[in-house]
Amino acid sequence: MSWELGLWLLALCALLALVVQLLRFLRADGDLTLMWAEWQGRRPEWELTDMVVWVTGASSGIGEELAYQLSTLGVSLVLSARRAQELERVKRRCLENGNLKEKDILVLPLDLADRSSHEAATKVVLQEFGKIDILVNNAGRSQRSLCVDTSLDVFKELIELNYLGTVSLTMCVLPHMIERKQGKIVTVNSLLGIISAPLSSGYSASKHALRGFFNCLRAELATCPGIVVSNICPGPVQSNIVKNSLTEEVQKTVGIDTVQSHKMVTSRCVRLMLISMANDLKEVWISDHPFLLITYLWQYMPTWAWWLTNKLGKKRIENFKNGLDADISYFKTWKTKHD
Incomplete structure (x- = not known):
């Protein structure tokens, strides 16, 4: 030849x-690394069994679904959120649908914004199970309001909860993992921790801060290769996060249900999260298009990304002012073609 x-x-x-x-x-x-791990990588069913997993924000949304899927893997679960009654409901369903017994699930009510309680909560988990293999920082709140209309108290609330609360709990668990020289710290961030979009200035700022903190923490833990720090960045997912979002005042939330059929099904998002945990991926992006495409553009072609973000951002604001889900129009159009 x-x-x-x-x-x-x-x-x-x-x-x-x-x-x-x-x-x-x-x-x-x-993202394509995650898709490869789903195809050729290690399975959660092989890698996550017999672990102690602490999930914050476990009373609804991604945290609730994560508890259900983890319960089928034979782990020991710690379920935390502010609403104890909802945590008990999640626990009951885990016992009904999973492979766990009563002793395998600890309901531990926790207010992430109350940083003074985090050390005591960590001690309770260690006394109950003797170790913490995986901490899933999932708790947090979103925002739907224009920056110019938003009280400074809203930005403060989002930083206190999403950023400082998450950092505080991580810092309580971290010494235990360093002592054992192993563990996984998994933080549910957002694509808005990478990109930016109108109506979410405070939320996006808190998520950008989280990404910066955990990227730095990962670098500092290079001498402890047994400790994995992962950023999970989902796009729009079916949950109550928009309904519970802060608006222009701390006391005011969106408070209404919106159509969510255009968003990713929660169970699919959580399955991809488990795959990322099993394969120790450092950062993953989980979303349908066009947000996945926009994220790649922000990463590799920021000038084009700004142009497209400005175009879509105008429609996002228009949807919000009309009482619709901010992303419904362009997601609905794409998803119809995609399916």
Whole structure:
């Protein structure tokens, strides 16, 4: 075979690989590293059994679904949130649907904003189970209001809860993991911790802060390779996060249900989260398009990303002012074509 033919075959293979990757990306609901881990990586059913997993924000949404899926893997669960009654409901369903017994689930009410309670809560978990293998920092609140209309107290509340509360609990658990030289710290961030979008200035700021903190923490823990720090960045997911979002005042929330059929199903998001935990991925992006595409543009083509964000942002604000879910229009259009 001549060298010219060899070069042509090499170029053809490279083009074919590029086309395959493009087709995979168009159908993807997570970044390509995560999609590869789902296809060829380690299974949660192999890697996460017999672990003690502490989930904050476990009374609803992603945290609740995470508790249900973890309960089928044979882990010991610690369920935390402010609403004890809702945690008991989640516990009952875990016992009904999972492989766990009463002794395997600890309901531990916790207010993430009450940082003075975090050390005592950590001691309770260690006394109950003797170790903490995985801390899932999931608790937090979102925001739906224009920056110019928003009270400074709202920004303070979001930083206190989403950022400082998460950092505080992590700092209480971290010495235990360092002593054992192993553990996983998994933080449910957001694509808005990478990109920015109108109506979420305070929320986005708190999530950007979290990403910066945990990226730095990961670098500092390079001498403890047994401790994995993971940022999970979902896009829009079916939950009550928008309904419970703060608006222009701390005492005021969105408070209404919106159509969510255009958003990712919570169970799919959580399954991808478990895959990322099993494969020790440092950061994953979980979303349908167009948000996944926009995130890649923000990462690699920021000028184009700004142009597209400004275009979509106008529609987002218009939807919000009309009482609709901020993302419904362009997501609904894309999802119809995607399906």
